[in-house]
Amino acid sequence: MEKEDIFVLSTFQQNQLSSFKDVTKEFFEALKDLSLGELVHDSSFSLEDSISALEMMDPKMDNGLEMNNEIIWDVEAELNPYKVLGLIDKAFAAEISWQSGYFLSQTVFTNVYIQKLLLERQGVIHINDFYLENKKKQTIYKDLVDVVLWPFMIASIKTCGIFCQIFNKGTLYEEEEVSFNSHGLSLLDNIDTAQILDLLRFSISWLDSHSSKFDEEDRKYIKVIQSRLETKISFLRALDFSSTVDSIKDLEYIINKENLIFDFGQEMDIFFSISVQAKLSTTMPPRPIMILPMDIAFNDFKHICEDFRRILLLSIANPSILTPSNILNFFKYFRAKKPASGIFIRTMLQSLFFSNNNMILNKYPVHQFVMDSISEIYSAKELFNVINKSNETYNDSKYSIFNSINNFIKTATPIYMNIFRIMCHNLSRQRRNFCKLILDLEFLQTEAENIDMQLHFHEDSIQKQDNIYPYIFSSWCFYEKLQIMILICFLGFELELHSSHELSLIYWYLDYLLKIYQTHLNKISSYNVRFFNKKYPTICFSEKNDTILVTQQMKFDQRWTNGLQLLCNSFYKLFLILKHFSLICSPNKPQAPKSFMYKQRFKPFLFLKTPEFLNYETFIKDSDMSDISIVELLKILIDNFSKAKTIFEIIKNTDPKISSMLLCYDDFQNNVKNIVELCLENELTCKIILEKYNHLWFPTISICQNHETLL
Known part of the structure; x- marks a missing residue:
């Protein structure tokens, strides 16, 4: 190496060296008030700090060591x-x-x-x-x-x-x-x-x-x-x-x-x-x-x-309003309240609701509670009355069916009760346990299909007609399973699990689940209307008054689901627009392929037979906006938000008996009020974006990292 190169290197090294200051005097000045062996703790406490603390027998890490300089108050002293x-x-x-x-x-x-x-x-x-x-x-x-x-x-x-x-x-x-x-x-x-x-x-x-x-x-x-x-x-x-x-x-x-x-x-x-x-x-x-x-x-x-x-008011409520749907809605709003209820309250709710192993709120047997839940969908009280009063002999053709239904109710009871029990846990546990519960409902649905087939055969043999009877029990299982699946997705928002680039994906899948749920509600409603108008007797359906109330409640559920589906569809498309303008960006270096992350996000639904699991390729296909302009998409969003607002304004004025919100009416009203305001604000936002986007003089410009201009 030449002398000149050495000089340049030496100069470079000198420039890289930090300037040091002698702080020995200040250090000893700071230590003068400390006694020998006294430790100074930093506000942070890492794993390395804890290991060092163990080595030097720091009282912070050892219960057996007492601090000699701690002053203990004399409890016998007088106080003002x-x-x-x-x-x-x-x-x-x-x-x-x-x-x-x-x-x-x-x-x-x-x-x-x-x-x-x-x-x-x-x-x-x-x-x-x-x-x-x-x-x-x-x-x-x-x-x-x-x-x-x-x-x-x-x-x-x-x-x-x-x-x-x-x-x-x-x-x-x-x-x-x-x-x-x-x-x-x-x-x-x-x-x-x-x-x-x-x-x-x-x-x-x-x-x-x-x-x-x-x-x-x-x-x-x-x-x-x-x-x-x-x-x-x-x-x-x-x-x-x-x-x-x-x-x-x-x-x-x-x-x-x-x-x-x-x-x-x-x-x-x-x-x-x-x-x-x-x-x-x-x-x-x-x-x-x-x-x-x-x-x-x-x-x-x-x-x-x-x-x-x-909670105590719930336990002394009029038995006539303590229906499964009313109680379930109470639990739904109670579990989601802000600020969240503490462990004492959630444990008390469990204790009062499950007063003992066989009674609900000390008023209803658990098996009757499950039967009432099924009857709220298909008005099948007459069927259960026949079961409870059945004195048929073992050779009777009904006996096998009723025995199968009784066994089904026994199997379904702990699974259905778990829905209420899980809602008394913290949010993280709720989502985790609901993911397990949908698998139980899947197996229960398979068992219910066999019972429905037996019931169909019995009814057809009596009527001698080719009528398509509803799958009462399997339909109820699917109904409950879809509700839990939708709740699992919404819990992701409550727990803030979703990144901004995933929002369009989550709302897209919610839109799909709500469409399936809406179709299922329509099918249930059509069956209720069809059998309500039949003249011949049947063991599957109850009296006229019960069926009218069931029909009204079903219409409310359809309207509520339609409103949610419009909102999810709107937000799915809105976040696609934001992605289009690079206002929401995916990670530059994803840790795994997007298709793999998609399966991980919806892993709880991956192994279910129904509803069909949608793969990542379907999402990519549905998210393709090449056939529609941004202006047209914004107009669709404005229309969707307007329709959703109208639906929820109607919902807000619904009789609480029909909406099954008798136990949580105030919470329900506040929730609907917030949804209506949300629809209005997002509708206005889309209108503002559309007006700016269509302005002939001043286009909306967004500058991205690659310096491209997006109009």
Whole structure:
């Protein structure tokens, strides 16, 4: 290498070197306040950090190590009302935080007062110890702690214990939804709720009689503390379930309470300690304290009370409106509500709906519930009445049919009940479990086809006519399966699973499913009308009044499906237009072929016999816009949005008895109102695009990465 080249290389290397600064002095200046061996944690905590923490015996990763410099609050110290209120509110926020999915060891158990009750007393608590007459004379502030704060902490533990009992009754996914692992500590199961309620009432009466002993500033917080105690009493009584009507009144009292959020008191972190995790029987590393801000916690609590009240109202509703379609619509709107209901509410809905293995809402046998669901489509109550009253001999020709139908109902019952059970899970679990459920419905449909064939043969042998009878049972299975398939696709939007470049694909498949569903509804409706007009007797169909209602409800379903299908078709074409103008772009380097990703997206439908699975080539063919101009396509979209808006405006005024929305009418009205506004806004958007697109002077120009101009 020549000298000149070496000089150039040296100069280049010097230019690439960073300029360094000696920070030794600043470094030691920052360390002077740290003790020997003390660790400094960054806000992030990666896998590499955790390995290093294990090597250096960081307490952050070892439950067995206690932090020597942690100050633990003396629970025997006296507190003024402002601090007591702050502690009560944060203890309450810890309860709500636990229901949000955190561990008890991160929330409720971090309270030093609760640690005292559970660890030192080993959960052995004598209620009489907390009545003032059993204590020595002391200051008013110490009495406040003993008579008010300690009883509230006992009530907080008891509330968690009741929640754990409720969670155990529901079908949920522990750790994924909520952890009710108490780490071997007693949650006061041995103490009756009535004893705790009496203790809280004594606390309120004590505050009433002793409020004059506090100064004027303290009395303001004493009133708020009383309100908190009354709220806790009302909620514990609502959880008692001794009387549903009384529980509803208690919840309404909480919901209408104006001073529920008045002042949160003085919040002090010293009342909460993570050191409890070193004393619990757990193999998990220490976890940080996770308690929601108190305003958020109280707002969540109010939502819990509102949802709880709705569930209890369902359980005492008039039996005449507790039809399968009404209840199913209630579940559909309840599962999709925003903000989403917490785990306690969803478990309560499960527990009340499946009151025991054989009854629905303690009113209907489960097999009767399934029969009613089928009768809502084909008005087949007469058929089921004959089955229930059948006394035919084994040689009777009907016996084989009725026996097959009874076996079918037994098989269908757990599958149909799973629809309601799955709707009580979180959204991710709903979609996953619905994908499994459609396979069960597929197998059930195959079994139902055999029963329908037997029923057809029996009817034809009686009438001696070549009438095409409906496939009642297989048609019902297909009806339910299509509803679940459509819901699975819409759940993808709720879970935000779809990328922008996939939207046209999803709406295209939804358009296809809704067309199949609409065709199926038309077929059911035509069968009902045909057999309604027949003069000869049949065991398949019921009386005139029942058939009229079924026909009206079917027309509503047809109108609703038609509106949804118009919207999905419109959005499918709208996103094709956006793709055409490169406003939505596919990934530059896809990880897999598009046909493979298509199959993955619709994998739950891939192995179903009905409806037929559409392949990716069909989508490409249908998405070809070469035969139609953008202007014509925009006009079609405007027309579709206008038609959909008209349909949903008619739907909005439908009698709730016909729409089967008696249990969720307000939610239904809000949903339809939003859809109408959506149709109007998108119609206007398409008109604006069309006007700009057709302007003779000023064309709409879009600049893409390849610098091409699209008009």
